[in-house]
Amino acid sequence: MSPATPTVPVARLSSFYLVYYAALGAFTPYWSLFLASRGMSVTAISVMMSLWYATRVVAPSIWTSAAARSSNPIRWLRAGCILTLLTFAAFLLPLEHGWLYPAMVAFCFFYNAVMPQFESITLTHLGGDSHRYGLIRVWGSFGFIAVVSLFGWLIEHHGAGRLPWLMLPLFALLVASGFANHYARNIPVRSADAEGFWQIVRRPAVLAFFIAAFLEQLSFGPYYTFFSVYMDQHGYATSTLGLMWTVGVVFEVAVFFTISRFFRRWDASWLLILSMGSAALRWWATALWPENLAVMLIAQSTHCLGFAAFFASAMQLLAGYFPGRLNGHGQGLFYGFSSGLGGVLGALIAGQLWPLGNGQVAFLVAGGFALVGTLIAWRWIPPRKPPAGLIHDSQ
Structure with missing residues (x-):
């Protein structure tokens, strides 16, 4: 058992x-409804929601x-x-529409900024037990499911x-949780950190990891932007759409609970290669086969691989590539380049391809992006160590 195990503040994290x-x-699901309740047009809402991804490009780094x-x-x-x-x-506040845009930029910037730093805090606590990350991160999925369900009912009865x-x-x-948490240890500031960070990024395996992660996020563009529209085009009821989204998150929870094994x-x-191939x-x-x-329910169940397993694997690799204080730099680049830039470009590309085949071409191209990322990971991201269980038992 690792020495860090007894001191990990699982509840606070x-x-x-x-x-x-x-x-x-x-x-994510309801903010556009709130903006519509304020009288904003569809075009204005799309611009407002794009600010979420735009700030994610710069805020984490x-x-x-x-x-x-x-x-x-x-x-x-x-x-x-x-x-x-x-x-x-x-x-x-009863802000005019023009003032909602700077408010959205400011809010999204700070909201997107804090999670990459907290990921680094979690990994400092886990140390050599980073395989336990999923057991902590799974509570985010629980929170997401609970609020999606509860707030949907409240909005239906009381308005957006x-x-x-x-x-x-x-x-x-x-805020309260932020003040309750802290780093596991003090990591001294070194002037060579920034230089050392970019030296690590230039390594073939690390560079391949970031490119593969970018392509994985790029492939999710049609799904996050138009999946519900796509299913509606093929005659699925709203209740069935809700079932499809729920299936993905339920399996995601199962993966986070078991992935440490x-x-x-x-x-x-x-696991990174497997998750990208499944995407x-x-x-x-x-x-x-829409x-x-x-087939659609089986495809949705693989969200546990394409998202949950991929994300947990990425955290494992980042912990190994960027030790100590450098992990914060790595988290910032991962969130900004993959989730940020990949999210923006994925949505834009999906929008341009959507008229071709009413979405079919967009999903086919998305599969191509994921396949290219899989091949890059297969070729340039070799295993970094023997099976983790053997190292863990020898500590």
């Missing part, structure tokens, strides 16, 4: 994921770099949580205009 993704469970240079980096996490709460509170008031307590809890025996690179098959099945409910 889990609370941050729980609240952060609970708020995301309100924001800026915030984690600033924290990495600080003598007391935990202050940056807490400041980010406070600023998330304060900027979100602007939506409680009350959404900011419903979300505000979640951000207050995020895989990491005890096998290197994360193998390619998923998008092709979605493109070719009318077949059984």
Whole structure:
């Protein structure tokens, strides 16, 4: 057993994921409804929602770099949580439409900034037991599911205009969790950190990892942007659409609970390759057999691989590539380049391809992106070590 195991503050770490993704469970599906209740047009809403991805490109790198240079980096996490709460509170005011845009930029910037730093905090606590990451991160999935279900009922009965008031307590809890958490150890600031970081990034395996992660996120563009529209085009009822989304998250929870057993025996690179390969098959099945409910449910169940297993594997690899304070830099680049830039370009490409075959071509191309990422990972991301269980038992 690793020496770090008894001291990992699982409850405090889990609370941050729980609240952060609970708020995301309100924001992602319902924020556009709130904007519509304020009288915004479809075009204006699409611009507002694009600001979420746009700020994700820059916010993680800026915030984690600033924290990495600080003598007391935990202050940056807490400041980010406070600023998330304060900027979100602007939506409680009767702002004119023109003022909603800067409010959205400010809120999305700070909200996107804090999670990469917290991922680094979690990994400092886990140390050599990073395979336990899924057991902590799974609470984010629980929070997301609970809020999606509860807030959907509340909005149906009380209207989307009350959404900011419903979300505000979640951000207050995020601040409380931010102050309850801290780094596992003090990591000294070194002037060579930035230079050492870019030296690591230039290594073939690390560079291949970031390119593969970017392609994986790029492949999700049609899914996150148009999947519900695509299913509606093929005659599925709204209740069936809800079942499809729920299936993916339920299997995601199962993976987070069990994935530590895989990491005890096998290197994360193998699971990364498997998860990206499954994404390619998923998008092709979605493109070719959208009318077949059984195929669609099976495809949705593979979300546990394409998202949950992929994300857990990425955290494992980042922990190995970027030790200590450098992990914050790595998290920032991962979130900004993969989730940020990959998310923006994925949505834009999906929008351009959507008229071709009413979405079929978009999903076929998405599968191609995932396949290219899989081949890159297979060729240039070799296993970094023997099975993790053997190393763990020898410590």
